[in-house]
Amino acid sequence: MKIESTRRDHYLTMAMCGSGAIGLVGSSVHADVYHDSNTYHLTLSSGWEYLNVPNGGASFRLTGSRSSWSTVSHSEWSYGSANRSRLEYSYTIWTNMNFGVDGMDFALVNQNDAIDSGLGFINANLFERQGSSEFSIRRSYYDGELVSSNRNSNVQQSFFGILGQGDRAFFGFELETNSGDTVYGWADFSVSSDGLTLTLHGWAYDTTGGSILAGQTEASTPVPGIGGLGALALGAAGMRRKRKKLA
Numbered sequence: 001m002k003i004e005s006t007r008r009d010h011y012l013t014m015a016m017c018g019s020g021a022i023g024l025v026g027s028s029v030h031a032d033v034y035h036d037s038n039t040y041h042l043t044l045s046s047g048w049e050y051l052n053v054p055n056g057g058a059s060f061r062l063t064g065s066r067s068s069w070s071t072v073s074h075s076e077w078s079y080g081s082a083n084r085s086r087l088e089y090s091y092t093i094w095t096n097m098n099f100g101v102d103g104m105d106f107a108l109v110n111q112n113d114a115i116d117s118g119l120g121f122i123n124a125n126l127f128e129r130q131g132s133s134e135f136s137i138r139r140s141y142y143d144g145e146l147v148s149s150n151r152n153s154n155v156q157q158s159f160f161g162i163l164g165q166g167d168r169a170f171f172g173f174e175l176e177t178n179s180g181d182t183v184y185g186w187a188d189f190s191v192s193s194d195g196l197t198l199t200l201h202g203w204a205y206d207t208t209g210g211s212i213l214a215g216q217t218e219a220s221t222p223v224p225g226i227g228g229l230g231a232l233a234l235g236a237a238g239m240r241r242k243r244k245k246l247a
Contacts, residue, residue, distance in 0.1 A: 034185075035204040035217040043197045044097055053200065057207065058177045060103030062198055068095045083143045090136040098128035098161065099191065099198040104175040106187070108162055109214045115172035115184045116211035126171075126198065127191045128160040166193040168201075170214040175205070183207060186214040 034057070042051045044066040051062045071092045078085045105121035133155045140148045163169060168190035176182055185205025191198055206212040206219075 032207040033204055033212065033216065033219045034207055035202070037202045037217070039202070040200040041197055042099065042199075050102070053203075057179065058103075058175050058183065058205070060101055060175060062099065062200060063102050064097070064099045064198060066095075066097040066196075068093060070094065085141045087139045087141070088136065090134060092132055092134040095131045095133075096129070097195060098125045100125045101173075101187075104173045106171040106173040109170050109172040109186065111170055111215045113170075113172065113214045114211050115186055115214060117174070117182075117184070119172050119174075121172075121174045125161040126189060127163045127165075127195065129157060129165070129195050130160070131155070131157040163189065163191045165191055165195045167191055172214060173205075177207075181209055183209050184212055186212065186216070188215075 036053075040051060040053055040062065042049060042062045042064050044064050046066055048065045049063070053060060053062065071094070073090045074088070076085065076087045105123045107119045107121050109115060109119070134153065136152045138148075138150045138152075139146060159165075162171075168188070171187050171189060173185055173187055174182060175185070183205045185203060187203035188201040189198065190201065204212065204217055
């Protein structure tokens with residue numbers, strides 16, 4: 001496990017003296033990538049939970065909540081003659097659980113996708129599950145004697161958010177650093193198969209405010225090319241050498 005910040009500065013100058021001297025200058029390119037490869041877990045027990053993620057100059061935290069409540073209904077009435085009656089009893093348990101991130105807006109991306117201001121960032125729950133479990137009993141009586149009894153149960157679940165149970169994906173994000181700058185980065189999240197644990201498998205961002213690729217952990221420095229004047233000089237030198245051979 002490591003937390004690393006990398007900086008790549010590249011500047012190339014080459015001078016060749018004598019016949020056909022050429023000056024090649026590559027453009028100066030630099031980028032800073034803060035990468036945290038640690039793994040963070042947030043597991044729900046009950047109520048509201050959160051986990052602050054240590055970072056390099058920015059602040060966010062994983063959040064989650066788990067709640068449940070119940071409703072009870074009871075009814076009893078007579079019908080036909082006073083000899084017949086019915087009793088109904090129902091008990092319903094409602095549950096809600098969700099995970100989110102405080103301090104950043106994000107968008108679902110694929111690995112190696114470019115992340116910059118052009119993405120449609122939102123602030124929403126990464127995962128949310130709502131459910132209900134209903135149990136009911138119906139009993140019929142005749143002259144005070146039980147003549148029938150039925151039990152029924154019904155369990156329903158609905159899923160919201162971006163991830164489902166057992167899912168893992170990259171998210172591009174936009175957040176504001178402690179100094180007030182807006183930066184772009186990626187985070188690798190997953191939700192356990194039971195929906196009770198959110199895991200952050202690693203994250204990174206470009207500290208200069210530039211774009212970054214999903215999954216990128218180091219600054220990339222392209223090899224400088226030959227500038228227009230340098231290319232012309234190189235061509236001219238080649239032509240001179242060719243004329244000397246023909247003379």
